[in-house]
Amino acid sequence: MHLTALKKKILSLTTLLILMGGGTAYFLLARTGLLMPLTDLPSVIWLSFFPSEPAFHPQLGEPDDDVLLNSDTPLQQLLGAETGEGNVTILVEKSKYRLTIFRDRKPIKSYPVVFGGSPEGDKLREGDQKTPEGVYFVRDLYPHVGWSKFIWLDYPRAESWREHFQAKFSGHLAWNAPIGGEIGIHGIPEGSESDIEKRSNWTLGCVSLTNEDVDEIYEFIGSGTLIEIVA
Numbered sequence: 001m002h003l004t005a006l007k008k009k010i011l012s013l014t015t016l017l018i019l020m021g022g023g024t025a026y027f028l029l030a031r032t033g034l035l036m037p038l039t040d041l042p043s044v045i046w047l048s049f050f051p052s053e054p055a056f057h058p059q060l061g062e063p064d065d066d067v068l069l070n071s072d073t074p075l076q077q078l079l080g081a082e083t084g085e086g087n088v089t090i091l092v093e094k095s096k097y098r099l100t101i102f103r104d105r106k107p108i109k110s111y112p113v114v115f116g117g118s119p120e121g122d123k124l125r126e127g128d129q130k131t132p133e134g135v136y137f138v139r140d141l142y143p144h145v146g147w148s149k150f151i152w153l154d155y156p157r158a159e160s161w162r163e164h165f166q167a168k169f170s171g172h173l174a175w176n177a178p179i180g181g182e183i184g185i186h187g188i189p190e191g192s193e194s195d196i197e198k199r200s201n202w203t204l205g206c207v208s209l210t211n212e213d214v215d216e217i218y219e220f221i222g223s224g225t226l227i228e229i230v231a
Contacts, residue, residue, distance in 0.1 A: 036161045053135050053159070056228045057091040057102060066096040068110040075101060075216050078108050089226040090185075090217075092207055094119055094131060097199050099185070099209060101217060111213045112196050113185075116205040120231075123155070123205055124167050126180030131205050131229060134159060136183075138225040141218065148187035148211035149218045153227055155183040180205070185227070187211035 061067065070078060079088070079101075089102045092113065100110040116129040123132035136153040144150040156164070156179050167173035185207040188195060193210050195202055202208065207229070 036156070036158075055230070056089065056135055056226060057100075057105060060091070060093070060098075060100060060107060063095075066098055068098065068112065069100065069107055070109040071111070073109065075109050075220060079103060079220055088220050090221070090228070092131075092185075092227065092229040094133070094229065094231050099207065099217075101220070111209050111217070112199075113207050113209045114196055114199055114203070115201045115207060116203050117201050119201050122163065122231075123160070123180065123183070124164055124173055125177040127177075127204075128180075129204055131203075131207060132156075132160060132183055133229050133231055136227045136229070138221060138223050138227065140223060141221070144186060147189060147208070147214075149214045151185040151214075151218070151221065151227075153183050153185070155181060185209070185214065187214040 060069075087104050089105070091100045091102060091107075092098070093100070094115055097112055097114060098110050099113045101108045115131040116123075118129040119131055121130055122134075123130040132153075132155050134157070136155055136157065139152045139154045141149065141151045160179065164173070164179045168175055168177070183205055188202075188208050188210060190211075192202075194200075196208070196210050
């Protein structure tokens with residue numbers, strides 16, 4: 001569907017909901033993940049006037065190259081004492097089952113990772129078990145009782161909502177399907193480390209690596225760290 005037509009339909013639907021319920025219906029739907037927060041509405045409506053976000057990180061090697069960079073060297077040794085610095089970013093390559101730490105857009109170290117149970121393609125809705133693609137930022141990070149650490153991403157963003165509604169207007173997604181959330185990077189249940197080695201995609205859409213690896217990267221990132229996920 002053309003983005004201008006999509007924009008008009010989203011605007012019309014939003015206006016109708018606000019007029020019918022004095023805004024109550026809109027906020028209730030936003031809480032259930034069926035509509036974007038009102039603060040995000042301008043970004044979604046006017047997204048067609050802006051180009052899609054370009055790739056942030058350079059491509060690593062050949063398309064079939066899934067080598068892990070500096071896998072035997074501690075990250076602290078490679079980065080020194082720079083913890084939580086803004087020049088540290090992360091690239092996740094789904095087809096290569098690889099997460100790479102960058103500093104100043106230069107690759108530093110890679111780790112093996114797995115994804116949602118249906119990893120191919122971008123995430124469009126809650127329950128599709130897909131890992132979203134695009135550029136995100138760390139919303140928060142904290143210890144997790146089930147898998148060591150949780151690095152929470154700011155999915156869904158404006159472009160996520162635009163693709164979500166595009167799928168609904170085109171008939172590829174039911175209107176009662178919420179977009180989902182709580183996507184992040186985390187460890188793995190104790191005793192399940194072999195799932196990473198076997199590339200067994202077990203999450204509901206998150207990126208998972210071993211607890212040892214997530215503990216290692218945890219101290220070098222913070223709220224606002226850029227995370228790029230590509231196919």
